[in-house]
Amino acid sequence: MNRSVYLDHSATTPVDCRVLEAMIPYFSQDFGNPNSLHAWGRKARQAVDEARDKVAGLINADPAEIIFTGGGSEADNLAIKGAAFALKGKGRHVITSATEHHAVLHTCEWLGKEGFEATVLPVDGEGFVKIDELERAIRPDTVLVTIHFANNEIGTVQPIDEIGALCRARGVLFHTDAVQAAGHIPIDTKTLPIDLMTMAAHKMYGPKGVGALYVRKGVKIEPLIHGGGQERGLRSGTENTAGMVGFGEAAALAMERLQKGEVDNERRLRDRLIDGVLERIDDVLLTGHRTKRLPFHASFCFRYIEGESLLLRLDALGIGASSGSACTSGSLEPSHVLLAIGLPHEVAHGSLRLSLGKDTSDEDIDYVLENLPKVVESLRAMSPYGKKEVARHV
């Protein structure tokens, strides 16, 4: 009988039942507007404040440094546009990297139309930004560097401390998109030189549509959404109380998992998966760094086959995964991340991302290791490529 093995946690995670339980009262029981002065409003305000405390606690920030947003993309936009416009009198140059999420890359591109200039740094074969290249790219008119904490497709975790230290030494603001990393890797804003940081609730077992931007005290940014002045004037709009409560609960649970070392189990399972795939399947490439990667993340490129086919065959077996293949995006170009790390198109087409979760078990990994080689083999058997390397079993 087929199992159901969800290995697409980088895309989104299920809402933890404890998170859902915490949210439910704020839909129809404690439904007040946090901006109202009456008892209903005060109860909602208290819930939002507590949620802010918990999100701040996850990254050792002060609650006043947390701005709730409508998700990770909005937080990225607020950080990048907000900082650029606040500092446009000082300079109009921003720096990013080629493997960023589109929420960052497209925002930097958009700034280009608004009189700014964006430098997009290349990365090495494992997806790392080269510190010396960043150093050379920083100019007197550079106002912001935005480099993600960890990549969503290949899992590589950047040397954030070095990047942040360089930015600080050069007097440039540093934003990091930590959507994939927050809640999974310990992040301490009191020790890491980060000025702005993006997080999203749904990547850590919270609800979709809620994000947060950490804004270090003293950093000035311009708001994108004007209105009632909520979120210290940086994100107007009636607060999504239930969503924020859910984010707060998810952050508290993530903190607990980090403290208990539960992430170590995910890392162990990730390594079992990576080793198993590399041992059992020929002509496969691990993308990203072997160890300096997200603890729950494994990504590969399988030669001679195409990612969407792989994905759908796995789906038929109850395994949920994702791919940076062109065919999954509706574009003719494979993922910009895979191309940026130097993979040829035909190899990048065969990508597969398997991202584990807190409930992933050894049995789940066994099931994938038992079935993935068969799926790869059957697709290769109908491919006109790689005949010498692969057996034919259709």
Next chain:
Amino acid sequence: MYSEKVVELFMNPKNVGRIEDADGVGTVGNPVCGDVMKIYLKVENGRIVDVKFETFGCAAAIATSSMVTEMVKGKTLEEALKVSNKDVAQALGGLPPHKLHCSLLAEEGIKAAIEDYLSKSKADRAGVDNKKESEVTV
């Protein structure tokens, strides 16, 4: 996203493989673009008696390969040349707009294999004619 027919043929494609002594072979597409189809034909008396395919590509590419091979099997070369990408897409219950190029590859793959067959048989005929002519002159 995909019709039931596409999914069915993707999961259980027909005519997969190669014909070692094929009379015509056509390869279309480019691995850089992510879709390559290789079609093998066996032809007897101007009729396609066997056809197989090998495809590097997505579910739509595999399903269209399977469908077009089924559609041309048993047909005369003239009839097979009339099978269009629209016929293939229609037989599959439609394709998403960005996957229509797969049906075009299927049409082009059959055409390329037939052209290969025709060029080979033309060369063979020319060889036979030359031989006959040389026999006469000697």
